[in-house]
Amino acid sequence: MGMKIDRENPLPLQRQLYLALKDWFISDFSSDDILPSEMAISKQFEISQGTVRIALDLLVKEGLIVRTPGKGTFLNPDYKIKLTKYNLGVILSDADFFSNSIWEHDAMHYLEVINGIVGSNLSYNVTTEFISEDFYTEELDKTYDGYILWPFIQDSVRRSLKQPFVELKNSIDIEDGFRKIAKHIVSKKYKKAGYIGFTSLDRLKTVNSILKDSIIGPISDSQYVECGGSSDEAYRSCIKLLQINPDTDCIICSTDMRAHGVLKYLESIGKQVPEDIAVYGFDGTRNNRRITPSITTVIFEWKSLGAFAVKQLRNILDGVETEEFKPARGTLVLQDSTFR
Secondary structure, eight states: OOOOOOTTSSSOHHHHHHHHHHHHHHHHOOTTSOOOOHHHHHHHHTOOHHHHHHHHHHHHHHTSEEEETTTEEEEOTTHHHHHOOEEEEEEEOHHHHSOHHHHHHHHHHHHHHHHHHHTTTTTTTEEEEEEEGGGOOGGGGGTOSEEEEOTTOOHHHHHHOOSOEEEOOOOBOHHHHHHHHHHHHHHHTOSOEEEESOOTTTHHHHHHHHHTTSSSOOOOGGGEEOOOSSHHHHHHHHHHHHHHOTTOOEEEESSHHHHHHHHHHHHHTTOOTTTTOEEEOOSOOGGGGGSSSOOBEEEOOTHHHHHHHHHHHHHHHHTOOOOOOOOBOOEEEOOTTSOO
């Protein structure tokens, strides 16, 4: 136990007890331990239970301890967050932030992840500063307690880090999202589906695992067109898809940006959406809100990925067990581009 009660000290007894209990609890107990009762503390310090109650109330107000009716008083599992503030560096990769071919299509997602990091500063008692990997120097290790590394950081930067770091897990459960789209297509009894976009990461395989046992059947090689990420490329891909499959009545696009391009082409040839052809997007970009008709899509809570990275690094710095990362799962949001 730390400091004792000194009745000659001009500091009020409840304040002395508050400081003594704070030191004692942090030093000798874990968040799983039941803390001593008011009576036990009163006997330990030879002080009234009323004074003990005041000191404990201060610790509750501070967030160091929590009272659980019927069980007792415990250290708040997040008590270390209250005690120490950390300064974290977020090292941004050149590939994602200074390469237009990538940043152009993922900007909204990246900004949401960044919002998740910044938005966690208060709850995890940290400050975060963003650094380009090109401007990182080993001198910065004196400034930061730890780092969050954006994906694709150069190995030379990673090897030079002296402080603890976590790798940002900027990933979503793609298969789950496309499974939700496929199930909705089955429920609406469309007759022939097409696909525009990347088929990697088992996107098309996942869709076909649902469609194969339905009336619509799996999407064949002739029913999908691989294309780049811009809406203009999707526009051209939709021309090709419908030339080969004029009876297509629903099109799955691997991003909302591609879905936007498909909608522009369908409008240009007088096709009604969703009456003639329904259109599905994926990934829920904010631009979707300004598109007519609005796009049915799977949205993801990208902020949670940034918040998770802050929490993991905080746990490492506090010596607390870290959690297993689980890719974010999306929600199918039905809009005007499909039947609801």
